[in-house]
Amino acid sequence: MYLLKVAFRPWRRAWLSQFLGLLAFVFLLVTGVFLYSLHQGLSDLARQIDAKEVITVFLHPGTTAEAEEGLVDTIRTQVGAAPEIHSQEEFLQKMKAQDPRLSEELTALGGELKNLVPKFLTFEQSLPVAEMDRLKQMPSVDAVERSSHRFTNTVAALRAFRVLCLVLLGGVLTTLFVLTFQMVKVHQVFYQDFVQFLSQWGSRSWRLKSPMFVSVTSAGLLCSVVAAGIWLAIGPHVQSRIRNLSPAMGEIGFEMHSQQWLFLFGAGVGIAMAASLLSRARDA
Amino acid sequence: MIRLQGVSKRYVQSPPVLDRVELELKQGDFLYVVGDSGAGKSSLLRILATEEGPTLGEVSLFGFDLQKSSQSRLSSVRRQIGYVPQNVRIFPDLTVFENVAVSLDLMGRRIPAAERESRVQYFLERLGLHRKRDHLGVTLSGGEAQRVAVARALVRNPQLLIADEPTGAQDREFTWALMEQIVLANKNGATVVLATHDREIVRKVRKRCALLEAGKLEIEEDSCTF
Numbered sequence: 001m002y003l004l005k006v007a008f009r010p011w012r013r014a015w016l017s018q019f020l021g022l023l024a025f026v027f028l029l030v031t032g033v034f035l036y037s038l039h040q041g042l043s044d045l046a047r048q049i050d051a052k053e054v055i056t057v058f059l060h061p062g063t064t065a066e067a068e069e070g071l072v073d074t075i076r077t078q079v080g081a082a083p084e085i086h087s088q089e090e091f092l093q094k095m096k097a098q099d100p101r102l103s104e105e106l107t108a109l110g111g112e113l114k115n116l117v118p119k120f121l122t123f124e125q126s127l128p129v130a131e132m133d134r135l136k137q138m139p140s141v142d143a144v145e146r147s148s149h150r151f152t153n154t155v156a157a158l159r160a161f162r163v164l165c166l167v168l169l170g171g172v173l174t175t176l177f178v179l180t181f182q183m184v185k186v187h188q189v190f191y192q193d194f195v196q197f198l199s200q201w202g203s204r205s206w207r208l209k210s211p212m213f214v215s216v217t218s219a220g221l222l223c224s225v226v227a228a229g230i231w232l233a234i235g236p237h238v239q240s241r242i243r244n245l246s247p248a249m250g251e252i253g254f255e256m257h258s259q260q261w262l263f264l265f266g267a268g269v270g271i272a273m274a275a276s277l278l279s280r281a282r283d284a
Numbered sequence: 285m286i287r288l289q290g291v292s293k294r295y296v297q298s299p300p301v302l303d304r305v306e307l308e309l310k311q312g313d314f315l316y317v318v319g320d321s322g323a324g325k326s327s328l329l330r331i332l333a334t335e336e337g338p339t340l341g342e343v344s345l346f347g348f349d350l351q352k353s354s355q356s357r358l359s360s361v362r363r364q365i366g367y368v369p370q371n372v373r374i375f376p377d378l379t380v381f382e383n384v385a386v387s388l389d390l391m392g393r394r395i396p397a398a399e400r401e402s403r404v405q406y407f408l409e410r411l412g413l414h415r416k417r418d419h420l421g422v423t424l425s426g427g428e429a430q431r432v433a434v435a436r437a438l439v440r441n442p443q444l445l446i447a448d449e450p451t452g453a454q455d456r457e458f459t460w461a462l463m464e465q466i467v468l469a470n471k472n473g474a475t476v477v478l479a480t481h482d483r484e485i486v487r488k489v490r491k492r493c494a495l496l497e498a499g500k501l502e503i504e505e506d507s508c509t510f
Contacts, residue, residue, distance in 0.1 A: 002375075002378050002382040002385075002386060005377050005378060005382075006375065006377065006378070009377060012377070193373050193375065194375060196373070197373055197375075197386075198390065199362075200333070200334075200335060200362060200367060201362060201363070201365075201367075201387055201390045202359045202360065202361070202362030202363035202364075202365075202390060202391075202392065203359065203390050204356070204359055204392075205355065207390075
C-alpha cells in the first residue's frame with residue numbers, strides 16, 4: 001500500500017507536468033496505432049491487388065452461341081472460375097468510349113467486323129502454366145492471355161508507402177521511449193529519499209526500482225487505455241477519409257483487430273516497463 | 285562483529301575527518317561515540333552503517349570486508365543493521381505506522397501480519413507515538429520524527445544498532461524512553477554504537493566511550509571523561 005502511495009507522488013506534487021507528459025504519451029500512441037494500422041492495411045491491399053489476375057480467353061470468330069456456353073460450363077467445372085462473356089457489341093461500346101475514331105473505323109468494316117473483333121471470355125483467377133496450356137487446348141479457344149504484372153506499379157507504390165509508414169512508426173516509438181525515459185528520470189527525483197532508504201536498509205536492486213516501475217507502468221497502462229478509446233472513436237472516421245483518398249484505397253481496413261490491441265498495449269505498457277527497468281534506480 | 289583498521293575519511297580539499305581509526309567491537313557491545321561538533325562522529329557512523337565508504341582502510345562488519353563485498357552481500361549486511369541518521373528521513377506521505385513498518389518489510393523474509401502489527405505497535409506505545417499512528421509523516425514535529433526513526437531501527441531487532449544523536453530533539457521524558465529501548469535492545473544482544481552530545485545520558489547509562497578528536501578515535505575503557 002505504501003509503495004502505491006510513494007509511487008503516485010509525482011501526481012500529488014506535480015500533476016500538471018504529469019498530465020502534459022501523459023497527453024504527449026497518448027498522442028504518440030494514437031499516432032503509432034494509426035501508422036501501424038495503415039501499414040497493416042497497405043500490406044493486405046498490396047497482397048490482394050498482387051493476387052488479382054485476369055485471364056482472357058479469345059474465341060474463334062465462328063464460334064456459335066452453344067459452343068460458347070459449353071466452354072463457359074467447362075471452365076466453370078474444370079477451372080473453378082466464373083467466366084464472363086464479352087460480345088463484339090460490348091467490345092465496340094468500350095472502344096467507342098476509349099477511342100471513338102478506331103471504333104468508327106471498325107464499324108465501317110461491316111461484315112468483315114466478325115473476323116477482326118474478337119469474342120472473348122474473362123475471369124479472375126491465378127492459374128499455373130499447365131492450366132493455361134489446358135485452356136488453350138479446349139475447343140473453340142483461339143488464344144489465352146493473362147494479365148500478370150498489370151498492377152505492378154500500384155503494388156510497388158503501396159509497398160513504398162508501407163515502408164514509409166514503418167519508418168515513421170519507428171520514429172514515433174523511439175520518441176515514445178525517449179519521452180518515457182525522461183519521465184522516469186523526473187520521477188526519480190520524487191523517489192530519491194525512498195530509494196536511498198530502501199538501499200540503506202538492504203533492499204535488493206529490483207526493489208529499488210519498484211516505485212518507478214509501478215508509477216511509470218501504470219501511466220503506460222492508463223495511456224494505452226485512453227489511446228484505445230480514442231482510436232475506437234476516431235478509427236472509422238479516419239478509415240473513411242483514407243478510403244476516399246483514392247479508389248485503390250477503397251478496401252483498406254482500420255478496424256481494431258487483436259494485432260492492433262497487442263500493438264497498443266505492447267507499446268504503451270512495454271515501453272513504460274522497459275524504460276523504468278533500464279534506468280538506474282539511484283541516478284537521481 | 286565490527287572491525288575498523290586504519291580507516292581514514294577525507295572529503296574534497298579538506299583535512300581528514302577521520303584519521304587512521306582503529307576500532308573493534310564484539311556482539312553485544314555498547315559504545316558511545318562522543319566529541320565536539322565536526323569531530324567526525326557522523327562520518328564514522330555513516331561508514332559503520334555502510335552509507336558511505338572510507339577513503340582509506342578496511343571496514344569489516346559481521347565478518348565481511350565491505351570493500352570486497354558484492355552488492356548482494358552488502359544488502360544482506362544492511363538488513364542486519366538498524367540505523368538512525370542524524371538527519372532523520374521519514375516519508376512525509378506515509379503514516380507513522382507505515383514509516384515504521386516499512387523497515388520490517390525490507391528484512392528479506394515474510395513477517396506475518398499479526399506479528400508485524402504487534403511489533404510496530406509495541407514501539408509506537410513505548411515511544412509515545414501510538415496516538416499519532418495514522419498521522420502522515422509530514423505532520424510530525426522534529427522530536428516525533430526522530431522517535432519514528434528510532435522505532436523504525438529497533439522494530440527489526442537489528443544485530444547492530446547505529447544511532448547518530450537519537451535524542452537530540454527530545455525532551456527529558458522521551459530521551460529516557462528512547463534510551464530504555466536502546467539499552468533493552470543491547471541487553472537482547474544487539475551491538476550499539478551511539479553518537480551523542482548529551483553528557484547526562486553518558487553519565488547515567490554507563491558504557492564504553494570513544495572520544496573523537498581531530499579525526500583520532502580514543503577508546504576509554506573504564507570511564508567516559510566526556
